[in-house]
Amino acid sequence: MVQFFKASKKNDKQPRKGIVAALDHQLQGVVREHNGGTRFVAGALPGEQITYKPLSKFSAELLSVKSVSTERIEPPCPYYQACGGCDVQHLNESNQQTYKQAAVAGLLQKFAQTEQLSWQPTLMADAWGYRRKARLATFWDGKRQHLRLGFRAAKSKQITEIANCPVLRPSLSALIEPLRQLIFNTGLGRTLGHVELIQANVVHVVLRVLKPLSAQQKQELTAFAEQHSLAFWLQDDNSVASVTTAKECNDAFCYDQSIDGDRLYFTPGDFIQVNADVNEQMVRQALAWLAPESDAVVLDLFAGVGNFSLPLARRVKQVIAIEGVAGMSQQLAANAQAAGCDNLIAETQDLSQIGAKKLASYNATHWLLDPARAGADKIVEQLGQLPEQRKPKRIVYVSCAPDTLARDSKCILAAGYRLKQLGLVDMFPQTHHIETMVCFERVA
Ligand SMILES: C[S@@+](CC[C@H](N)C(=O)[O-])C[C@H]1O[C@@H](n2cnc3c(N)ncnc32)[C@H](O)[C@@H]1O
Numbered sequence: 529m530v531q532f533f534k535a536s537k538k539n540d541k542q543p544r545k546g547i548v549a550a551l552d553h554q555l556q557g558v559v560r561e562h563n564g565g566t567r568f569v570a571g572a573l574p575g576e577q578i579t580y581k582p583l584s585k586f587s588a589e590l591l592s593v594k595s596v597s598t599e600r601i602e603p604p605c606p607y608y609q610a611c612g613g614c615d616v617q618h619l620n621e622s623n624q625q626t627y628k629q630a631a632v633a634g635l636l637q638k639f640a641q642t643e644q645l646s647w648q649p650t651l652m653a654d655a656w657g658y659r660r661k662a663r664l665a666t667f668w669d670g671k672r673q674h675l676r677l678g679f680r681a682a683k684s685k686q687i688t689e690i691a692n693c694p695v696l697r698p699s700l701s702a703l704i705e706p707l708r709q710l711i712f713n714t715g716l717g718r719t720l721g722h723v724e725l726i727q728a729n730v731v732h733v734v735l736r737v738l739k740p741l742s743a744q745q746k747q748e749l750t751a752f753a754e755q756h757s758l759a760f761w762l763q764d765d766n767s768v769a770s771v772t773t774a775k776e777c778n779d780a781f782c783y784d785q786s787i788d789g790d791r792l793y794f795t796p797g798d799f800i801q802v803n804a805d806v807n808e809q810m811v812r813q814a815l816a817w818l819a820p821e822s823d824a825v826v827l828d829l830f831a832g833v834g835n836f837s838l839p840l841a842r843r844v845k846q847v848i849a850i851e852g853v854a855g856m857s858q859q860l861a862a863n864a865q866a867a868g869c870d871n872l873i874a875e876t877q878d879l880s881q882i883g884a885k886k887l888a889s890y891n892a893t894h895w896l897l898d899p900a901r902a903g904a905d906k907i908v909e910q911l912g913q914l915p916e917q918r919k920p921k922r923i924v925y926v927s928c929a930p931d932t933l934a935r936d937s938k939c940i941l942a943a944g945y946r947l948k949q950l951g952l953v954d955m956f957p958q959t960h961h962i963e964t965m966v967c968f969e970r971v972a
Contacts, residue, residue: 543581543591548572553631553930555616555624555960559588570615570682573597599623604656605694605958612682614695614958621655621957628962629952635934640941648951651813651965653805655957659696660727660783661802664704668717675717677708695958700725703756707733710752714745724763724796729784730777731758734768734796746771753777761796768796787811787839790867794833798856801835803955810926810953810965811839817949817967818924820844820894827892827920829879829907830899834860834872840896841869848890850875884910888918895920903932905939912943919944923968926953930962940968 546559546567557572559580569580571590576597580588593600603609603617616624629647636642665687667676678689692701703725711717721736741749741762749760750772759773782793783800786808794800801807814836820826824844828837831849833856841847841864849864851857854876861874879899887910897904904925911919923940927933941947945968953963 541582543579544588545577545579545594548574548576548578550574551627551631553635553962555619555627555631556587557590571618573600573618576600607679607688607690607693610681610688611679611690612684612688613679613693615682616960617958621652621954624957625650625652625952625954628954632930632933632950632952632962632964635930636937636947639934640937640947642937642941642947645947646949648813648949650952650954651806651809652954652957653803653809655954656694657696657698657701658803658805658957659693660700660804661800662693662696662700662725664723664725666711666717666720666722668720670718675708675712677704677711677723696725697727699731700727703731703733703758706752706756710748714748716741716745726781726796728794728800729780729782729791731756732761732781732796733758734761734763735771736763738764741771763796785811785835785839787815788842788867790838790842790863792833792835792838792863793866794859795855798853798859799832801955806953806955807835810955810963811836813951813953813965814896814924814926815839815843817965818894818896818922820922824893825891826894826896827887827890828896828898829904830897831860831874832856832898834863834874836896836898837872837874838863838867838869841867841872844894845871847872848875848892849873850877850879852876852878879904880906882907882910884913887911888914891918892920895923896926897923898926899932901929901932903927903929903936905932905936908936908939908943911940914943916944919970921970922948925966925968927964927966928955928961930964933964933966937966937968944971945969946971 548557550558552558556568556570559567567588569588569590572578577594579591582588600618608617676687678687681688691705719739724734726732753760753772753774757774759777760771761768762771782791784791825846826840826844828849831837831851837847837849857874857876864872948969949967955963
């Protein structure tokens with residue numbers, strides 16, 4: 529039998545030294561190793577000499593930094609080291625944006641061969657206190673009679689206990705400690721899955737419960753709701769039901785868009801953009817970049833509950849809004865009806881299965897794509913197969929994952945489009961998540 533040499537794996541996980549060459553699209557430090565391999569080290573910055581410990585084939589944990597980058601700042605949040613949430617606080621916001629833009633540019637250049645990008649100013653608002661929705665994990669430690677309430681640690685099931693969260697809207701952050709007390713005092717911690725905090729037009733607290741509440745527990749929740757002017761909901765496997773609502777609160781989940789004064793209703797579990805201020809700017813920019821004429825027919829793909837669809841419907845002849853989750857597209861239809869937009873058609877469809885024939889049948893002049901991280905490959909693959917007169921004149925692509933954006937851009941460009949405008953949307957400051965908006969225009 530032929531014997532092959534196999535390097536010993538014994539020292540694979542031993543700490544190593546390296547120099548960070550760049551940041552990748554998740555804002556992790558990239559280290560080129562002597563053996564030709566590459567490691568991605570979260571928390572490391574370009575130019576730094578670091579010691580790291582390999583975790584898997586490509587990833588590594590940062591152990592220490594020897595020569596510290598001048599860009600490194602002290603992370604403002606006291607939970608930064610333990611919490612899995614905001615992982616790029618060691619850079620100020622301006623540098624976060626610079627690296628994010630460079631990451632998008634690099635991927636677009638590599639996969640879609642785009643040069644000379646026409647970057648528009650980044651859309652941004654407050655870099656702290658912006659998040660209007662968050663899910664807190666809970667764990668009841670019976671032995672210690674202790675309730676853990678907080679966020680999951682990075683790549684772990686451990687809960688990092690927090691007393692406040694500086695990226696959460698202040699109204700939600702201020703509830704964390706009082707809620708901990710309430711859950712502990714009422715004994716709810718024993719039967720609680722998680723807690724969801726939502727700042728919509730009013731504050732909602734959704735408790736994922738494994739057992740019905742007692743009358744006494746409901747009474748205590750009512751007193752808390754009145755004291756903090758909020759609405760409590762119970763969520764089980766099948767439904768979300770109102771428990772109690774402060775007198776001055778309307779008890780529906782909804783947010784108002786200042787663009788046309790429309791109200792968007794949703795239910796917990798439905799997607800809504802987490803950063804309300806940046807979202808409004810993003811919707812306005814999508815309207816401006818798509819620039820549809822009043823007789824336009826717009827296809828809003830991955831439409832959610834109608835964040836883009838309603839403002840579009842107010843400006844064009846017709847909008848066809850497609851969403852994969854049936855409950856959300858039904859909600860979208862109800863939102864359109866409440867807003868009096870009878871030129872808006874809401875359809876439920878799995879867009880990973882849609883064919884060119886179906887896409888062509890809409891005869892849309894403009895497309896808006898706002899997919900989840902997986903991107904919109906199945907749709908953009910069909911674009912090249914559409915007859916020329918059925919291709920939209922402009923496409924605005926809103927992306928939350930630059931790698932799939934770059935992949936899909938290649939397809940759009942190959943179908944006869946040019947990249948007209950692009951810009952960063954700083955939807956998630958302090959985190960590595962990158963939101964980008966791109967406008968493509970059909971080349972005549
Ligand atoms: C990033 S969200 C955008 C929602 C909406 N445009 C907004 O701004 O609120 C992506 C949406 O795509 C939907 N989605 C994901 N995969 C889908 C698929 N294969 N087919 C249809 N919709 C899908 C999700 O349910 C979600 O509502």
